Amino acid sequence: GAVVSQHPSWVICKSGTSVKIECRSLDFQATTMFWYRQFPKQSLMLMATSNEGSKATYEQGVEKDKFLINHASLTLSTLTVTSAHPEDSSFYICSASPEGLASYNEQFFGPGTRLTVL
Amino acid sequence: AQTVTQSQPEMSVQEAETVTLSCTYDTSESDYYLFWYKQPPSRQMILVIRQEAYKQQNATENRFSVNFQKAAKSFSLKISDSQLGDAAMYFCAYSQSGGGADGLTFGKGTHLIIQP
Numbered sequence: 001g002a003v004v005s006q007h008p009s010w011v012i013c014k015s016g017t018s019v020k021i022e023c024r025s026l027d028f029q030a031t032t033m034f035w036y037r038q039f040p041k042q043s044l045m046l047m048a049t050s051n052e053g054s055k056a057t058y059e060q061g062v063e064k065d066k067f068l069i070n071h072a073s074l075t076l077s078t079l080t081v082t083s084a085h086p087e088d089s090s091f092y093i094c095s096a097s098p099e100g101l102a103s104y105n106e107q108f109f110g111p112g113t114r115l116t117v118l
Numbered sequence: 119a120q121t122v123t124q125s126q127p128e129m130s131v132q133e134a135e136t137v138t139l140s141c142t143y144d145t146s147e148s149d150y151y152l153f154w155y156k157q158p159p160s161r162q163m164i165l166v167i168r169q170e171a172y173k174q175q176n177a178t179e180n181r182f183s184v185n186f187q188k189a190a191k192s193f194s195l196k197i198s199d200s201q202l203g204d205a206a207m208y209f210c211a212y213s214q215s216g217g218g219a220d221g222l223t224f225g226k227g228t229h230l231i232i233q234p
Binding site for chain 1: 160161162164165168207209218219220221222223224225226227
């Protein structure tokens with residue numbers, strides 16, 4: 001099956017620092033990758049959609065200058081939380097869709113990254 | 119904007135029994151996709167079942183089946199012969215495409231407890 005990995009699985013950082021989270025599709029090429037945020041005991045909220053080689057599309061209310069997304073290759077997307085603050089603490093999950101008939105393809109989810117900002 | 123509503127924050131069922139999780143959604147589109155995802159304590163999202171809106175036949179996957187009522191915008195999940203491993207958060211989700219081109223809109227989730 002299609003596997004998506006995330007690194008790191010858990011990160012703790014100080015307020016004001018930046019943190020980069022990687023999302024990799026291990027056995028397929030991903031035309032499109034998605035980033036979601038999940039607060040404790042809540043649902044997943046779509047943050048942005050990234051397509052390889054183009055700028056990410058952010059959902060309304062998501063600060064694109066705070067959450068920088070780069071999809072430089074068909075197997076890697078990164079989310080950088082800039083100048084992190086405690087309110088950015090959350091669980092971040094990525095998903096990837098295989099190259100091809102993207103409209104009909106399933107999204108495969110990574111295991112998530114827990115970010116704690118002190 | 120599309121919305122997905124799960125009105126049952128928590129459900130409990132005896133092992134081997136059947137349980138139904140409810141989901142309603144709102145959309146002005148005629149073609150779309152609906153999903154049920156399972157999130158166990160590991161937090162890895164697992165696709166349980168998927169339904170294309172243009173298909174009248176309800177999707178089934180082994181012990182999991184859906185009751186898709188397009189006119190009522192209802193999409194419930196039935197789990198038969200519940201097993202301890204079914205215990206998890208279950209999220210209903212909507213996508214304009216099959217899920218590959220558009221992000222998913224999730225409901226708030228239902229926490230399913232399986233009583234041994």
